[in-house]
Amino acid sequence: MKNVTSSKLYDYIVCPHRVWRDVYGPQEEKIQEANPFVELLWNRGVAHEEKIVAGLGEYLDLKEGSLQERFVATLKAMRDGAPLIYQGVLFFGNLKGIPDLLKKMPDGSYAPIEIKSGMGFEGTAEGEEEESSGKPKKTYAVQLCLYIELLQKLGFETRKRGFIIDGTGKEMEYVLDQPVGKRDKRTFWEFYEETKEQVENLLNNKAQNKPAMAGSCKLCPWYKSCKNWCKENKDLTNIFYLGRAKRDMLNEDLYISKVGEIGQLDMREILERKKKDKNFLKGVAEKTLSKIITRAEILENGSGAVLYRKLYLPRVSYELFFDIEDDPTQEFVYLHGVYERNGKAERFLDFTARDNTLEAERDAWQRFWGYICSLPKDDFAVYYYSHHEKTTYFKMQKRHYDVISIEELTAFFGSSNVIDLYKIVLADTDWPLGSYSLKEIAQYLKFKWRDESPSGALSIQWFNQYLETQEPKDLQRILDYNEDDCKATMVLKDELARLDDLISN
Ligand code: SF4
Numbered sequence: 001m002k003n004v005t006s007s008k009l010y011d012y013i014v015c016p017h018r019v020w021r022d023v024y025g026p027q028e029e030k031i032q033e034a035n036p037f038v039e040l041l042w043n044r045g046v047a048h049e050e051k052i053v054a055g056l057g058e059y060l061d062l063k064e065g066s067l068q069e070r071f072v073a074t075l076k077a078m079r080d081g082a083p084l085i086y087q088g089v090l091f092f093g094n095l096k097g098i099p100d101l102l103k104k105m106p107d108g109s110y111a112p113i114e115i116k117s118g119m120g121f122e123g124t125a126e127g128e129e130e131e132s133s134g135k136p137k138k139t140y141a142v143q144l145c146l147y148i149e150l151l152q153k154l155g156f157e158t159r160k161r162g163f164i165i166d167g168t169g170k171e172m173e174y175v176l177d178q179p180v181g182k183r184d185k186r187t188f189w190e191f192y193e194e195t196k197e198q199v200e201n202l203l204n205n206k207a208q209n210k211p212a213m214a215g216s217c218k219l220c221p222w223y224k225s226c227k228n229w230c231k232e233n234k235d236l237t238n239i240f241y242l243g244r245a246k247r248d249m250l251n252e253d254l255y256i257s258k259v260g261e262i263g264q265l266d267m268r269e270i271l272e273r274k275k276k277d278k279n280f281l282k283g284v285a286e287k288t289l290s291k292i293i294t295r296a297e298i299l300e301n302g303s304g305a306v307l308y309r310k311l312y313l314p315r316v317s318y319e320l321f322f323d324i325e326d327d328p329t330q331e332f333v334y335l336h337g338v339y340e341r342n343g344k345a346e347r348f349l350d351f352t353a354r355d356n357t358l359e360a361e362r363d364a365w366q367r368f369w370g371y372i373c374s375l376p377k378d379d380f381a382v383y384y385y386s387h388h389e390k391t392t393y394f395k396m397q398k399r400h401y402d403v404i405s406i407e408e409l410t411a412f413f414g415s416s417n418v419i420d421l422y423k424i425v426l427a428d429t430d431w432p433l434g435s436y437s438l439k440e441i442a443q444y445l446k447f448k449w450r451d452e453s454p455s456g457a458l459s460i461q462w463f464n465q466y467l468e469t470q471e472p473k474d475l476q477r478i479l480d481y482n483e484d485d486c487k488a489t490m491v492l493k494d495e496l497a498r499l500d501d502l503i504s505n
Pocket of ligand 1: 014015016017018021210211212213214216217218220221222223224226227
C-alpha cells in the first residue's frame, strides 16, 4: 500500500490525474529537469521558511536523522511536552506527514503549523482584512487535516484546527470543521476524507483517471505527455473552456469522449432530457452546451477563426500594443512595454525597473505615464490582452498613488480607446484552438517569438537572474520577449480588423 503524503493530497487538488500518472504514467515521457520558474518558487519558499524559523526563538529541531529516528524523537518530544517541534515526522498505517511545526496548545494538545510563502487565505484582496475576506485554501487545509489525523491516531488528542504562517509572517488559524463554502456544505474535514480516499485509490491503481488540458498543466513535468495524449485521443478538453469536470460529465451522461462525436448530439433531445432529469448534465446550461458544440465544429472542420459581430476598433494616429512584466508573487512590476505604430513607423519602447526596489518600480511607472501623457489626446488607442494589466495597475496605484490618481486610472481604462482584446476574443470570436491564450492565437496566426521558450513565468525567473548578474544580455532577453508579446497583440488586432472588414463587406 503506497503512502498518502501531504504532497500527494496537494497534487490531487491541483490536478486529480497527477497522482496516478506519477506512479503509473509513461515515466520516459516525464520531463526530469526542473522548470526554472518552479525552482525559483521553491527556493523562495525555502528562504522564507528559514527566515521564519530563525525568528521562532526556542524550538526542538528534528530535521536531521532517518525518518524512523525522527518519528521516534517526535513522539518522545510530544510525550515530554516540548512546546515547539520543527520538522517532526508522523506515521500511521499508510499515512505519512512532516509538518513544518508542531505547537503545544494551552490544553496540552498539539496543533500543526505550515509555513507558506504565499497568501494564507484564498482570494485575499490587498488592503482587506484577511480574516474577514479570505477563506482557507483547500490545498493547505488538506495538508493540515492529514497532520491532525496522524496526531489523533498516534494518541495526541487534538482539535480540528491548524495554522498557516503566510508570506508576510502572519499566523492564521484554519478551523477545519467549517464548511468549504457557501454552496459546498461539506466541511474541510469531510473534503479531506474524500480527497484522501481518492488519492489512496489512485496511488494503488484501484482507480484511474484521464489527463485534461488545464491552466495548471503549463508548469507540470507531464505537460507534453498529457498534451499528446489529449491530442491523440481527441479528448474533449481540447475544446476551449471545457475543463475536466464538464469533460467527465459529458463522458458519463452523453457517452461521448471525442471531439468529433459532439457533432452527433441532438440539442433538442438533450434539452428535453435535462428538463426531466435534474442530474443530467447538471450545471451545463443550454448556452454553454451550444458554445461547446460550435467550438467542437470549428476545431473539427479546420475552418479559420470566426468573428460574430462588428467591432469598434478606433481609427487613430497612434496605436499602442501594451504588455507588462511583473512578479505577482512579490507584487512587483518590472517592465511596461509598448509597441507603438504611427502610420508606417513602428518602434518598441520599454519602461523598465533595473532593480527590485519600490523607487525603481515607481520611476518606471512614472516614465510610462509621462509617455502616455505626451501622446495627442483622443488620437491614440491602447490594446492589451487580459485583465491582468488593469488589475495590476490598480494594485500598483495603491503603492504609488502620487504617480497617477485613482480617478485618472479609472478614466484611462474606462476609455473606449483602451481595449482589452481578450474580452473581444472571448465574447465575439471562436478559434480552431484549445486555448485562446495570446501565445496560441498569435502562433496560429504564424507569429513567432524569438525566444525558444517564451513564457511570462520564465520572464520572472530571467528578471531574478538579471538582478543577480546585472548582465545586459539577461535584461535583453526580457525586453525581446516583451516586445514580441506586444507585437503578437498587434498581429491579433490586425486579424480582428481583417475579420471585421469581412463582416462589413
Ligand atoms: S500535465 Fe496537466 S493533466 Fe497532466 S498531470 Fe500535469 S497537470 Fe495533470
